[in-house]
Structures are given as C-alpha cells and as structure tokens.
Amino acid sequence: MITDISATLDAQVDFRDELLVARILVATSVDGLYHRSAIFERIVRALETFVSEAGGDRYEPLLHFPPVMPREVLVKSDYLRSFPNLVGSIDTFTGNDLEHAELLRLADADEDWTQALIPAEVTLCSAACHPLYPGLAGRLPEGGRHAEVQGYCFRHEPSIDPARMQCFRQHEFVYIGEPEGALAHRDEWLERGLELLSSLGLPVEKVLAGDPFFGRAGRMLAANQKDTALKFEIVCPITSTELPTAISSANYHLDHFGAPFGILAADGAPAHSACIGFGLERITLALLRTHGIDPTDWPAQVRLRLWP
C-alpha cells in the first residue's frame, strides 16, 4: 500500500486546527500537549461510564490511578527494553542551600539545571494497567482476578497529530490468572469492544497489531508478536482512512507481568494476563471526527448514550 504521507500530515494539521479554533482543545508550546475544554472532558467522562457499564459485576471496583507510579514498575515491566523512547522518568532536588545556589546558577545561565537533580522514586505512568501488578504479588484464587482501572498515561512522542497526545487516559479491563482465562478475556473483550464502539456510530475494525518496540531488536519483537497473534487493535479513521488510528487495544501478555511481579496462578505457575484498553482521548477524537465537532448535532442514538 502506498500512502501519501504529506496528505496525512495535512489532514492531521487540519483536524488539529479545527479542534483549536472550536476551542475543544487548547494548544500549548509543546506538540502533543493540550488543555481540555469542558466539552471534551464531558465526552471523556461519558465514555468512561459507557465503557464501565459494559464490564458488569464480574470486575472488582474501578480504581483510578494517579499519573505517576513507583519507579520499580517501569523497570520490572521491562518497559526500558521495549519502549525507552517513550518513558517519562522523574527527577527531583534533595540538596542543601549550597547545592540550591548551584541549581539556580545553572538555570540563570540557561545551562542544564537538571544535572543538580536526582531520580525520584516515581516515574510517569506508562500504561494504565502497569501500576496494578505490584499489588497482586502472591498466589491468585482459582479463576484469577478481574480488575478495572483508569489512569493518565505518558508517552514521549511529540507529534502534530491530535490523536497522538503525550498525556492521555486509558480505561482498562484486566484479567490475571490462568492462560486460558487470559486468552478468553482478550478475545471476548475484542468482540465486545467492537460492538460498543460500533454502537457509537464509529466505523471501526479489528486488526492484528505489533507494538512499536524500539530499535533493531524491536523490529523482530514486533514481527514475533504479530506471528503469535498476541495483540489486536480496534482502529478507526481519524485523520486518515488509509492509516486509521488505534482507539482500543486488546492484548494477551503471556506471563510478561506475572513472572517479574511474582504473581502466581492458582496452580503455582506464573500468572498469565490480558487487558483491553480504551483510549478515552482517541475515542473522543474519533467521535468528533465522525459525527462533527458539536456534540449537540450528533446522531440521536449517540447523543442518547454520551450527551444526554
């Protein structure tokens, strides 16, 4: 498939401008970082309720994660190996008055003042389900556990594409336990996700996908992930029909989290896990793109669900 990259870039700029002119989003000096209007936020929260209700009572009560998480989670989840270019590591200052004077001297001279800082015990959250795993260490009950979580994630990938934000929220349903349970969770949610998003009038389809693993070795990891059919995405045109955007992703992790976090299935083997993540900002943008920038003009069946 030959894709006209410059046409896609133009479409990204056009949609971004449309959102900014309507003040649905407000730009900052950093690409991919936006202030959200009350309208945008109302859609995000309506989506949260809409998606959450689809979970039913099999899930433990929803947990909201703050935007930062313990540093150990980033290391144990092997995120540094797979996606080093996306991490947000947090530094802070723990020095004395003299060291503070040096910090200010560097800042005033427009030099790199961050050399006066040291790593904090926290980093930005890499994916909504990551902060969940440390608390699950130990042996799980038969049938595993079903969790529902939401949080702000950070990915350092500055872009003019409004659908590629550096800060965005994922709403996730996670299963951890036996391998069969994990695979079933992934597949059931993939179908349910397609139904949910279709019912909002979005022209979605599912595709076999690979994560954007970093570097030379990463290309092999992504190929292997596709060969073993671990990851599917639900995609929807936002700024391109040829290159639709992933607005949801359903993943079978094998024991990628169970093993390093010491989570055991009922039989004592490292637990397998799976999750589906709904990208709340991206679904909101898909709705604004598909049905128009003014929610009061959306089709009745969509308004009924999201804009009563």
Added chain:
Amino acid sequence: MITDISATLDAQVDFRDELLVARILVATSVDGLYHRSAIFERIVRALETFVSEAGGDRYEPLLHFPPVMPREVLVKSDYLRSFPNLVGSIDTFTGNDLEHAELLRLADADEDWTQALIPAEVTLCSAACHPLYPGLAGRLPEGGRHAEVQGYCFRHEPSIDPARMQCFRQHEFVYIGEPEGALAHRDEWLERGLELLSSLGLPVEKVLAGDPFFGRAGRMLAANQKDTALKFEIVCPITSTELPTAISSANYHLDHFGAPFGILAADGAPAHSACIGFGLERITLALLRTHGIDPTDWPAQVRLRLWP
C-alpha cells in the same frame, strides 16, 4: 504552642489505615502515592461540580490541564528558586541502539540508568494555575480576565500523612489584570470559600499563611509573605486539631506571573494576579474525617450536595 508531634504522627497513621482498610484509597510502595477508589473519585467529582457552580458565569469556560506542562513554565514561574525540593522534572531517552544497550546494561546492573536519559521539554505540573499563564501573554482587556482551571499537581514530599499526597488535584479560580481586581478576587473568594466549605459541615477557619519556601533565604521570603498578607489558607482538622490542614488557599501574586510571562494589564503595566485553589483530595479527606468513612451516612444536607 507546644504540639505533640508523635501524637500527630500516630493520628496520621491511624487515619491512613482507616482509609486503606475501607479501601477508600489503596497504598502503593511509595509514601504519598495512592490509587483512588470509585467512592473517593465520586466525591472528588461532586466537589468539582459544587465548587464550579459557585464561580458563576463571570468565568471563562473551565479548562482541564493534563498532569504535565511545558518545562518553560517551571522556570519562568521561578518555582526552582522557591520550591526546588518539590519539583518533578521529566527525563526521556532519545538515543540510538548502542545507547539503548548501555541504558539496559545500567538497569540490569542495578546502577543509575537515568544517566542515559535527557531532559524532556515537559515537567510535572507544579500548581493548577501555572500552565495557564503562557497563553495570556500580551495586553489584557480592561477589567482583566477570569479563568477556571483544574489539574493534577505533583509535589515531591513523601509522607505517611494521607493529606500530603505527591499527586493531587487543584480546582482554581484565577484573576489576572489590575492590582485592585486581583486583591478583590482574592478577598471575595476567601469569604466565598469559607461559606462553601462551611456549608459542607466542615469546621473551617481562615489563617494568614506563608508558603514553605526552600532553605535559609526561604525563611525570609515566608516571613515577608506573611508581613504583606499575600496568602491565606482555609484550614480544617484532618489528623490534628492543633495542626489543621490547608484544604484551600487564596493568594495574591502581585506581578509574580504577569511580569515573567509578559502579561500586561489594560494600562500596559505588568498584570497582577490572584487565585483560589481548592484541594480536591484534601477536601475529600476532610469530609471523610468529619462525617465518617461512609458517604451514605453523612448528614442529609451534605449528601444532598455531594452524594445524591
């Protein structure tokens, strides 16, 4: 006043344990970092609506800020001088395959892998109103501007006190324009804030306050701030009646933001600003402490407003 510090610490641990046992909050491995239950989040959002309605239509539409902001905001707001110990600076990785191998070698050897990172163009948000100022550069209309903003703030101050979180949300009303307008905004909101929080059955009072400026020079800054009566806090007992917690803060900034961000009042002078910030997590904790851990048992007039 002699305060029994150890009794205060005990009370902090007791209240924290009560919240964790009831699963209102879920602890992480880092002090001051919690996952929020759906109950906690429902109270936070009800408070958001309650506070927002008090603003009336004088304010521009509410903006929600993401948890990170452009790095320049931290520098221009002089936060490094006043509160270096609280900052969250963000580093990321922009290297090649070879540099990635070195990053992984450091991480695998349990050495400081963050030395392979470089500062990103963003930092964590230091206060809810800070990301607002860059967008206001230029000359303001007569009478200034009235903004309403909310966002997650980060302060690196690990503590077992549940009311001293590292990540929390502030809901702010900001005025920027003429000096008289700023002072009036601060004073009107201080009274309105007291009324609002009292109407929720919280035993609040206002106190003249100083910011916790860093270091030796900071002690003079705080004394000066008190002498000039720039900052007031609305405090409420949470884990101590002798040392009540600030749950809201009303500040007159003089031209502290107007000058560095190039914001001019209608007469061309650097704009003065003032804000009131409502600490949504702290007010939630004050409610849970004052009225009990189960919102369905709260007094009728409080339930009517926050838990219908």
